[in-house]
Amino acid sequence: MITFKDVSHDWGTFRLRDVSFTVDEGEYFVILGPTGAGKTLILETIAGFYTPNSGEILLRGKECSDVMPEQRNVGFVYQDYALFPHMTVEENIRFGLEIREIPEQEADKRVESLLEMLNIVGLRGRYPRNLSGGEQQRAAIARALVIEPDILLLDEPLSALDTRTREALREELKRIHRAQGTTTVHVTHDQTEALLLADRVAVIIDGEMAQIGSPQEVFNTPSSVMVADFLGVDNVIKGNIIENVDGVACVEFNGYRLYATSTLSSGEVYAFLRPENIILSKASIETSARNVLKSTVENVTQLGGIYQIHLDTGLSAVVTHQSVEELELKPGTEIYASFKATAIHLIKH
Amino acid sequence: MSITRRRYPLSIIFSVIGSVLLLFTVFTLLNMVARQILFDFGGLIDAATDSFVLESIGLTLYASLLSTIFTVLFGTPLAYVLARHDFRGKSLIEAVVDVPIIIPHSVAGIALYVLLMSRSPLGSVFANIGIVFEDHLAGIVAAMAFVSASLYINAARDGFQSVDPRLERVARTLGANQWEAFSRVTMPLAVKSLLSGAILSWARGISEFGAVVIIAFYPMIAPVLIYYRFTTMGLKGSQPIAVMLIIICLTVFLLLRLYSERWRRN
Numbered sequence: 296m297i298t299f300k301d302v303s304h305d306w307g308t309f310r311l312r313d314v315s316f317t318v319d320e321g322e323y324f325v326i327l328g329p330t331g332a333g334k335t336l337i338l339e340t341i342a343g344f345y346t347p348n349s350g351e352i353l354l355r356g357k358e359c360s361d362v363m364p365e366q367r368n369v370g371f372v373y374q375d376y377a378l379f380p381h382m383t384v385e386e387n388i389r390f391g392l393e394i395r396e397i398p399e400q401e402a403d404k405r406v407e408s409l410l411e412m413l414n415i416v417g418l419r420g421r422y423p424r425n426l427s428g429g430e431q432q433r434a435a436i437a438r439a440l441v442i443e444p445d446i447l448l449l450d451e452p453l454s455a456l457d458t459r460t461r462e463a464l465r466e467e468l469k470r471i472h473r474a475q476g477t478t479t480v481h482v483t484h485d486q487t488e489a490l491l492l493a494d495r496v497a498v499i500i501d502g503e504m505a506q507i508g509s510p511q512e513v514f515n516t517p518s519s520v521m522v523a524d525f526l527g528v529d530n531v532i533k534g535n536i537i538e539n540v541d542g543v544a545c546v547e548f549n550g551y552r553l554y555a556t557s558t559l560s561s562g563e564v565y566a567f568l569r570p571e572n573i574i575l576s577k578a579s580i581e582t583s584a585r586n587v588l589k590s591t592v593e594n595v596t597q598l599g600g601i602y603q604i605h606l607d608t609g610l611s612a613v614v615t616h617q618s619v620e621e622l623e624l625k626p627g628t629e630i631y632a633s634f635k636a637t638a639i640h641l642i643k644h
Numbered sequence: 645m646s647i648t649r650r651r652y653p654l655s656i657i658f659s660v661i662g663s664v665l666l667l668f669t670v671f672t673l674l675n676m677v678a679r680q681i682l683f684d685f686g687g688l689i690d691a692a693t694d695s696f697v698l699e700s701i702g703l704t705l706y707a708s709l710l711s712t713i714f715t716v717l718f719g720t721p722l723a724y725v726l727a728r729h730d731f732r733g734k735s736l737i738e739a740v741v742d743v744p745i746i747i748p749h750s751v752a753g754i755a756l757y758v759l760l761m762s763r764s765p766l767g768s769v770f771a772n773i774g775i776v777f778e779d780h781l782a783g784i785v786a787a788m789a790f791v792s793a794s795l796y797i798n799a800a801r802d803g804f805q806s807v808d809p810r811l812e813r814v815a816r817t818l819g820a821n822q823w824e825a826f827s828r829v830t831m832p833l834a835v836k837s838l839l840s841g842a843i844l845s846w847a848r849g850i851s852e853f854g855a856v857v858i859i860a861f862y863p864m865i866a867p868v869l870i871y872y873r874f875t876t877m878g879l880k881g882s883q884p885i886a887v888m889l890i891i892i893c894l895t896v897f898l899l900l901r902l903y904s905e906r907w908r909r910n
Binding site: 339342343344363364365367369370371373377379380381390391394395438439442444448 | 811
């Protein structure tokens with residue numbers, strides 16, 4: 296449906312470098328990247344407001360640099376909704392139908408069904424200034440969907456909302472996508488959104504495509520330190536592979552040894568280990584975990600409802616308040632950190 | 645318990661100092677109107693029934709209206725371009741727009757006269773198609789437009805700038821071409837600024853004297869007539885017309901403002 300081929304563009308404040316990706320028909324594609332990294336500009340390029348300096352963009356298999364935005368049939372939802380302030384909710388939704396001269400009966404049908412779908416029937420006569428953020432966002436989504444776009448572009452659609460509204464609308468987006476099957480490109484800096492909504496995730500950092508894959512792939516096996524860093528994989532360990540026996544590599548780091556499932560058999564590597572995959576215990580327990588490291592607690596940090604435990608091995612784990620009390624976790628406590636060989640993801644340095 | 649807003653000493657001091665200028669304006673005008681009404685009401689009646697005076701005031705309002713229409717037609721696209729696009733030389737163009745504000749208006753009048761008089765190359769072209777500027781309505785309109793256009797252009801530019809360009813982009817994705825996005829989204833949202841810019845420009849046209857008097861002494865617009873009567877008949881001959889002009893202008897502007905306020909709210 297959408298293909299970027301080595302697309303580069305310089306906006307002055309932000310540069311896209313040789314970005315290539317393909318979004319399949321009906322796919323929910325999430326572009327994940329740090330805030331302020333020009334993700335909006337990528338969407339505006341798909342919508343036709345910029346022609347890249349180099350590279351090609353194909354829509355439905357056709358090169359589209361000559362196609363005006365109004366001919367692309369894309370729906371666009373901006374972060375702060377961009378509803379027309381001089382029109383009511385219904386007039387906003389109707390705008391695209393009027394411009395396209397959709398017959399009135401058909402138009403009425405579409406408007407009603409979207410008002411219902413997004414639960415805003417009661418708001419149809421209201422002006423945007425009298426709506427909450429969540430309500431405005433629903434109206435903006437309805438306005439984008441009413442034209443039955445080939446592609447729906449969502450620019451950080453949930454980030455200006457409070458937590459509860461965000462969760463509700465996230466579910467809504469999922470439901471709508473299931474119902475409509477519209478090819479969707481959603482840009483965000485929020486990993487949860489990517490994890491919960493995406494069929495595939497593309498991580499863009501510093502204008503470059505850093506990794507692309509299913510959410511599980513990207514989150515469990517980041518392809519570089521940069522991606523791991525951005526995704527908040529706290530434990531990034533640099534080490535050397537000593538040997539590989541039956542698909543289990545032995546990695547030496549900081550004088551410790553750990554075992555990781557990998558096809559790599561030698562050389563310098565980075566090992567990624569998500570803190571939630573580390574189990575802490577008072578005694579060395581017998582488990583299926585291949586790695587058990589005797590450690591000392593260096594530091595305990597409270598992060599909302601959970602606690603982050605920094606160990607002298609350089610690793611950090613997250614645990615609940617109850618575990619902190621039961622294990623008497625405080626600086627100086629001796630503790631065993633266990634984790635499976637499969638929890639570690641190795642990449643070549 | 646009622647909540648009283650705290651008053652800060654500095655705000656009070658500033659308000660007192662600031663009111664000096666306000667009083668200066670209000671008192672100057674009120675004084676003239678009051679003196680006229682109290683001490684020479686008959687003169688005011690005479691002026692109000694003098695067809696020459698009435699025609700002159702009518703001409704002033706009409707010429708300035710034409711000048712405003714001209715300015716709106718050509719100034720709106722310019723204002724939009726200045727609001728929406730960045731390009732080399734933009735600040736130069738913005739400076740050019742503001743030039744008429746800073747040059748003496750008699751200078752503007754002379755410049756216009758030199759450009760548009762029938763003996764000049766451009767003036768003769770216009771004369772051939774029947775448009776003569778010196779001592780004609782066209783000259784008055786040209787002079788008024790020259791001095792008042794910047795007020796409209798700046799107001800319109802600010803108005804367009806206050807409309808989020810993303811609204812236009814959304815309209816485009818919904819199928820609107822550039823003109824439809826402009827006319828159905830940007831224009832309606834900027835119209836209040838355009839309207840107040842037009843009113844301002846109209847008012848400025850009516851008040852113009854220096855540029856007009858050089859290119860078109862006749863037919864006499866009200867400010868020229870007032871000056872003429874002042875130099876030939878003194879205060880007694882000029883003040884009643886001045887008072888009339890003030891009353892008419894203030895009434896018209898007040899009505900326009902109220903009307904545009906109400907129209908905007910609906």
